[in-house]
Amino acid sequence: MTDMTENRGGETETAAVRRSSLAKHSGGNAGSRGRTTIADGVVEKIAGLAARDVDGVHAMGSGLSRTFGAMRDRVPGGQKSVSRGVKAEVGEVQAALDLEIVVEYGVSISDVARDVRENVITAVERMTGLEVVEVNIAVSDVKLPDEEEEEPERRIQ
Numbered sequence: 001m002t003d004m005t006e007n008r009g010g011e012t013e014t015a016a017v018r019r020s021s022l023a024k025h026s027g028g029n030a031g032s033r034g035r036t037t038i039a040d041g042v043v044e045k046i047a048g049l050a051a052r053d054v055d056g057v058h059a060m061g062s063g064l065s066r067t068f069g070a071m072r073d074r075v076p077g078g079q080k081s082v083s084r085g086v087k088a089e090v091g092e093v094q095a096a097l098d099l100e101i102v103v104e105y106g107v108s109i110s111d112v113a114r115d116v117r118e119n120v121i122t123a124v125e126r127m128t129g130l131e132v133v134e135v136n137i138a139v140s141d142v143k144l145p146d147e148e149e150e151e152p153e154r155r156i157q
Contacts, residue, residue, distance in 0.1 A: 038128050040090050044083035047097050047135075050123035051086070054115045056107035058143035060085030061100050095130045102141040113137045 051057055061084040085100040097120060103112050121132045 037092075038090055038130065040088045041083060043088040043090050043095050043097070043124055043128060043130070044086040046124050046127050047088065047099065047120045048082040048084065048086045050119045051099055051101060051116045052082075054112060054119050056104055056112035057101050057116060058104045059102040059141075061102075062140050090130065093131060094133050095124060095128070096134045096136075097124070097132065098136045098138070100138045100140050102143055103139055105142050105144045109139055113139070 048060060051060060087098040089096045099116065099120070101112075101116065103109055116137060117135045120135050124130060124132050
């Protein structure tokens with residue numbers, strides 16, 4: 001048999017302890033109650049926009065994906081894929097990214113890759129709170145000045 005004594009308010013000591021315990025667990029910062037998950041596609045869009053914003057990046061993705069993307073963009077109601085050329089693996093607290101880019105002729109590829117990496121890491125970490133552990137960049141092509149445009153990639157101003 002449990003020994004329950006009454007306190008001044010008429011409630012048993014056991015109930016008072018239970019209520020006190022609940023107050024401790026339900027208190028605290030409201031932002032820490034629950035879990036937030038971020039889909040791979042969200043991180044891919046953020047990274048794609050951040051990479052396209054770097055001077056020297058002509059396009060994202062391989063030639064084949066850009067060709068299919070250009071056809072899809074011409075279809076009425078079709079939307080431009082900002083995540084083209086980006087693959088993200090997102091965990092609970094970290095993300096890793098693979099990007100495929102086309103650079104403009106005459107730019108320093110190592111400088112463009114460094115700038116893309118920095119811009120992507122800054123944007124993803126700021127917007128998601130995830131730690132970006134790596135950004136791998138594959139340069140799949142160089143846009144020559146006299147080459148015909150498959151699809152103009154516009155930077156956000």
